[in-house]
Amino acid sequence: MAHVPTVPNFSQWDFVYGDTDAAIIKDNARNAALVQFGGQLRQMTQTFNEDLDTVAEDKAAAAQSASEAQTFRDEAQEISETGLPPKAGNAGAILRVADDESGYVLDALLRHLLPVGEIKMFPSTVAPEGFRKANGDEVSRTEYADLWSFAQVxxxxxxxxxxxxxVQFGPGDGSTTFTLPDYRGLHPRFWDDGRGIDPGREMGTTQQSQNKAHDHGGNTRNDTHGHGGSIGQGGLHSHAGRTAEDGNHRHPYTARGNASTDTGGSARQTETTEATNYTDFAGLHWHYLQIESAGQHGHSLTINNNTHAHGINNDGGAEARGINGPLLACIRC
Structure with a gap:
């Protein structure tokens, strides 16, 4: 910035022309003061001109800044009131003003990352903010205008x-409400869209559980048949053993005899008699058993023919499923 020099007090160098030496000294001093003041004045003028140029540049820059600030203010005001126009695939405005007009939510960024209508799954019993449970609820077309727009297309x-x-959206009452899809208890499956793996499947159709047709490789039909076999020959052998010990006991036996009766003359009548008697008690003992050798032999086995089927027991529950964990299906709104 230019500095204004102090004007010298030239009266101090006034002199009388008759006083030669003093006049010369004062005249030289005055000239020197004039030269110094002139130099300072030239420097001030140069600096002042530079300051004027700087002020002019600053003024132009300030005007440009003021214009840009005005434009920014106008655009910001428009954004805060109406939002920026949505881009392709973006279902909302970039910014929305909060009800208290004290803050903004980056709604469009979230809607770009999580577009309206997307189904997400959460390990929760409640839907996070910005989502609703995909449980078939009836909701307002006005309150969920973006989701209703999505449903229509x-x-x-x-x-x-x-x-x-x-799993479809529903028209609700036909004027003010609509209903959400219901994905509770279902597994998602990508739409075939003409590929042919799941042919004929339309969007918005629930598919019931099913097992793929297969063969277990068995036969359970009735058939008349028998089962035969043999026990291999065991060479020359016999079987031996003994009865179990049975404490102090005795054994019964039957005594038979013949009795003759004189019937007169030379005739006699003979009768056979039987009586059950017992041996004496013999204390604790067992009896040895010996089966005589029957030579080298085998035993044949035959199971008679019969008509019957062989059953295959059923197993499982009411559905086909793998190991799983429950997640809450929610729709972005």
Whole structure:
């Protein structure tokens, strides 16, 4: 910045022309002061001109900044009131003003990463903020306008509530509400879309559980048949053993005899008699058993023919499933 020099007091160098020496000294001093003041004045003028240029540049820059600030303020005001136009695949504005007008939510960024209508799964019993349970609830078309817009172009909106598949959106009351898909208890499957793995499948159709047709390689039909076999020959052998010990005991035996009776003359009548007697008690003992050798022999085995089937027991429960864990299906709204 330019510095204004102090003007010298030239009266101090006034002199009388008759005083030659003093006049010369004062005249030289005055000239020297004039030269110094002139130099300072030139420097001040140069610096002042530079300051003027700087001020002009600063003024232009300030005007440009003011113009840009005005434009930014106008754009920010427009964004805060209406939001930026959505891009392709973006279902909302970039910024939305909170109800208290004190903050903003990066709604569009979230909606770009998690677009409206996306199904997410959470290990929770409640839906996170920005989601609703995909449980078939009836909701407001106004409150969930973005989701209702998605439902209308999804190709998964039923014509009527009565004809709705559980995994479809429904028209609700036909004017103010609509219903959400219901994915509770279901497994997701990617839509075939003409590939041919799951042919004929339409969007918005629930598929019931099923096992692929297969063969167990067995035959359970009735058949008349028998089972035969033999026990191999064991060479010349016999079987021996003994009875179990049975404490102090005795054995019964039957005594038989003949009795003759004189019937007169030379005739006699003979009768056979039997009587049961017992041996004496012999104390604790057992009896040896010996089966005589029957030579080298085998034993044949025959199971008679019979008509019968062989059953295969059923197993399992009410559905086909793998090891799993429960997750809550939620829809982005």
């Amino acid at each position: 999804s190709g998964n909106l039923a014509a009527s509530e009565s004809g709705k598949d559980p």
